[in-house]
Every structure is written in structure tokens, then in C-alpha cells.
Amino acid sequence: MTVKLFVNARCFTPIDPGRPLSGNDQGMIREIPRSAILTQDGRILQIGPEPEVLEAVRHLSPDQEIDCGGHCVIPGFVDPHTHLCFHGLRESEFSMRLEGIPYLEILRRGGGILSSVKRVRAATEEELFKSTQQLAQSALAHGTTTIEIKSGYGLETQAELKMLRVIDRVGRQSPLDVVPTFMGAHAIPEEFAGDSEGFVEMIIHEMLPEVATQGIARFCDVFCEEGVFSIAQSRRILEAARALGFGIKIHADEVHDLGGAGLAASVGALSAEHLLAASDEGLKAMAAAGTIAVLLPATAYSLGKPFARGREMIRLGVPVALATDCNPGSCFCESIPFVFGLAVLGMKLSPEEALTATTLNAAYAVGQAKSCGSLEPGKKADFLILEGQTPAILAYHAGGSPVKAVYKGAERVV
Ligand code: NIG
Numbered sequence: 077m078t079v080k081l082f083v084n085a086r087c088f089t090p091i092d093p094g095r096p097l098s099g100n101d102q103g104m105i106r107e108i109p110r111s112a113i114l115t116q117d118g119r120i121l122q123i124g125p126e127p128e129v130l131e132a133v134r135h136l137s138p139d140q141e142i143d144c145g146g147h148c149v150i151p152g153f154v155d156p157h158t159h160l161c162f163h164g165l166r167e168s169e170f171s172m173r174l175e176g177i178p179y180l181e182i183l184r185r186g187g188g189i190l191s192s193v194k195r196v197r198a199a200t201e202e203e204l205f206k207s208t209q210q211l212a213q214s215a216l217a218h219g220t221t222t223i224e225i226k227s228g229y230g231l232e233t234q235a236e237l238k239m240l241r242v243i244d245r246v247g248r249q250s251p252l253d254v255v256p257t258f259m260g261a262h263a264i265p266e267e268f269a270g271d272s273e274g275f276v277e278m279i280i281h282e283m284l285p286e287v288a289t290q291g292i293a294r295f296c297d298v299f300c301e302e303g304v305f306s307i308a309q310s311r312r313i314l315e316a317a318r319a320l321g322f323g324i325k326i327h328a329d330e331v332h333d334l335g336g337a338g339l340a341a342s343v344g345a346l347s348a349e350h351l352l353a354a355s356d357e358g359l360k361a362m363a364a365a366g367t368i369a370v371l372l373p374a375t376a377y378s379l380g381k382p383f384a385r386g387r388e389m390i391r392l393g394v395p396v397a398l399a400t401d402c403n404p405g406s407c408f409c410e411s412i413p414f415v416f417g418l419a420v421l422g423m424k425l426s427p428e429e430a431l432t433a434t435t436l437n438a439a440y441a442v443g444q445a446k447s448c449g450s451l452e453p454g455k456k457a458d459f460l461i462l463e464g465q466t467p468a469i470l471a472y473h474a475g476g477s478p479v480k481a482v483y484k485g486a487e488r489v490v
């Protein structure tokens with residue numbers, strides 16, 4: 077048994093009511109100006125004003141006492157949407173986009189996601205592991221302690237299973253907690269060009285059952301978009317996934333408003349992601365269903381598009397989470413502090429709302445809120461020591477590295 081005592085911390089945390097925070101509650105953060113955190117075997121035993129915790133600790137004699145220097149302490153970030161299992165960058169496509177060629181046009185010409193598919197299919201499992209592990213370590217250094225990683229650059233059964241094994245191994249061989257998502261419905265592979273229905277059949281009848289048997293993926297996600305998967309196709313895939321026990325998520329209304337937000341609400345998806353073009357009607361349906369909006373402002377920034385309407389979503393009562401979307405195409409960014417800054421300055425979330433969005437609501441968006449997302453007894457002792465006195469430093473220090481230390485299960489990992 078290892079007992080640790082963290083003192084002289086200025087803690088900021090959302091309080092978990094057993095569901096994601098929405099509306100006015102999204103910005104409700106508990107601040108404990110001079111606090112202490114007592115941990116046992118990597119979990120929080122007690123957190124509160126220093127004198128209270130010190131009183132409780134009198135009979136426990138901690139193995140270690142750590143002084144947080146009066147700095148701001150917040151829960152470790154949860155990044156609930158990434159594609160960081162890939163092999164090789166796509167810098168030439170970035171140049172094409174700078175010249176004005178749209179993201180979906182590059183995909184239509186056989187590039188985009190499909191160029192990463194070629195690289196991932198050709199990579200050995202070891203090569204893919206190395207590149208994924210490297211990026212995951214960088215995410216950790218930016219304060220991410222729990223991360224979702226999607227497959228979706230295999231688009232054939234064996235390559236998708238390979239990706240999921242790699243994603244699972246990153247979870248076992250790094251300090252990060254990893255949540256694997258199957259995203260075979262990420263694009264139509266070359267072999268099925270002009271036959272998206274054939275590919276949907278293959279996903280439903282071959283890939284999904286094999287992925288379920290493999291037992292690694294916890295969620296299934298679909299890229300519902302013009303020229304990719306239609307509303308009807310997305311619905312069929314997600315319903316089949318749900319019947320096999322997967323949680324479901326949707327890349328919805330990223331470029332065009334196909335009605336992805338409404339679909340997410342009507343199929344009972346845990347979350348709908350992107351939502352740059354989502355309609356009021358779709359957002360209202362999400363609020364009524366309790367669907368979490370996972371917003372990806374670094375993607376809007378990288379694509380040069382207006383941000384999703386985060387402020388409006390909070391007003392409508394949609395619980396908002398934030399994620400990087402880290403991928404080699406639309407958004408090569410593994411930094412939650414950068415996303416936090418964009419959300420505050422670009423989408424007009426308050427720093428408190430953005431804190432909930434990058435911790436507790438993000439933990440709900442990947443089904444992990446029982447063990448992380450807030451600093452409360454019973455949860456993992458995953459937390460960050462920041463430069464400065466309040467979480468606003470994350471937006472204020474633009475492009476800086478305000479994360480000074482990362483603790484995962486009460487162990488210092490950065
Ligand atoms: O969320 N939109 C679809 N998927 C990713 C991009 C993947 C890629 O371009 O490689 C996204 O933006």
C-alpha cells in the first residue's frame with residue numbers, strides 16, 4: 077500500500093453528479109485555494125482544504141509528501157476523439173489545402189484518408205506501434221492522461237484488427253489509459269469505389285463481428301458525410317454495432333449538414349462529434365436526448381472554417397466536450413491546451429466551461445467518468461500541475477506549455 081500526500085495545491089475541478097454537466101452547470105467548478113490531496117495506490121482517498129486533509133492523515137503516515145508550490149492543480153485531460161494511430165504525415169496535402177483545394181476534394185481524388193490507408197496497410201505492426209506510441213507520449217506531455225484512439229486507416233478486416241491491437245498495446249505500454257474505437261466506416265476504400273453499399277455490407281457482416289470477437293474496441297464510429305457514408309448507411313452500421321454491444325459515436329455534420337446531429341440523438345449515440353454545420357433542429361434533438369457534443373476547434377482552425385457553435389450548444393443545454401481530433405489530415409494536433417485556448421477565445425466558452433469540457437464531460441464521452449475526469453475520492457489520482465494560479469492560464473499562455481507536471485495514478489510521469 078502506497079500513501080501519498082500532495083499539499084499546497086490550488087485545486088480546480090468539476091464535481092461529478094453522475095452525468096455530464098450541461099447548461100449553467102457546465103461552468104460550475106469547485107475551487108479549493110489551499111488544498112491537499114491524499115492518495116492511496118493511485119486513487120484519491122481525500123481532497124479538501126489542507127487542514128481537513130492533514131487532520132485525517134494524522135494516523136496514516138504517508139510514504140511521500142509532495143509540495144505543489146501553490147500552483148493550479150486540475151484533473152488530467154481526457155481526449156475523447158483522436159485518430160493518432162497512423163503512419164507517415166501528409167504534408168503535401170496540407171500544401172494543397174493552402175492552395176484552396178477542399179479537404180473532401182482531396183479525398184475524392186484518392187488522397188486524404190485513403191493515402192493514410194495505403195501507409196497503414198503497408199506498415200508492420202511494430203512500425204505502426206512506434207509511430208502511435210510516440211504521438212501518444214507527446215499527448216501525455218501536453219497533459220492528456222486518458223485518450224480515445226480510433227482505427228479507420230485499415231478499411232479491410234485484417235488491417236483494422238492490426239490497428240486495434242496497436243491501439244490496445246499503447247494502452248498497456250504507456251502511462252495513458254486508452255479507449256479504442258472501431259472506425260471501419262471512415263472512408264470508402266479503393267476496392268469498393270462506386271460501391272459504398274457493398275462496403276457497408278462488409279462492415280456489418282464481416283468487420284463488426286470480427287472486431288467484436290477480438291474484444292478490444294469499446295465504441296464504433298462512422299464518418300457521416302457527403303460522399304462518404306449517408307445517413308441511412310450510418311444508421312445501419314451503428315444499429316448493427318449497438319446490437320453487438322459497442323457504444324456508438326458519429327462524425328456528424330463536419331462539412332455538410334446531412335442531419336448527423338439528429339441521427340446521433342435518434343440512435344441514442346453517446347456523442348456526436350465535429351458539428352460545424354449542425355442545424356438548430358439537430359442540436360435541440362441532441363439536448364433532449366442528452367447526446368454529448370464533442371467539439372474539435374483545432375480541426376476548424378486547421379481547415380480554415382468557422383468554429384462549431386459551442387456557446388449556443390451550452391445555451392441549448394447540450395453537454396459539451398472538447399477533443400483534439402489528432403490525425404495526419406484535417407488536424408495534426410495532440411495538444412489539449414491548444415484546443416482549450418481555441419475554445420475560450422474562438423468559441424467563447426468560459427475557462428470553467430472549457431475545463432469541464434476537457435475533463436469530466438470528455439470522460440463521459442468515452443464512458444470513463446467512473447474512474448477519471450474530476451478530482452474526487454475514489455477516482456484515479458490523475459492530475460496536472462499548471463503554471464499560474466487558475467485554469468485560464470491554458471488560454472492565456474497561447475502556444476506555451478502551461479502543463480508543468482503530469483501525475484497518472486499519483487505517479488509523476490512528465
Ligand atoms: O475527424 N473527418 C474524418 N476523419 C478525420 C480526418 C482523418 C484524416 O484526414 O486522416 C476527422 O477530421
Ligand code: FE
Nearest residue numbers: 157159327401
Ligand atoms: Fe475525427
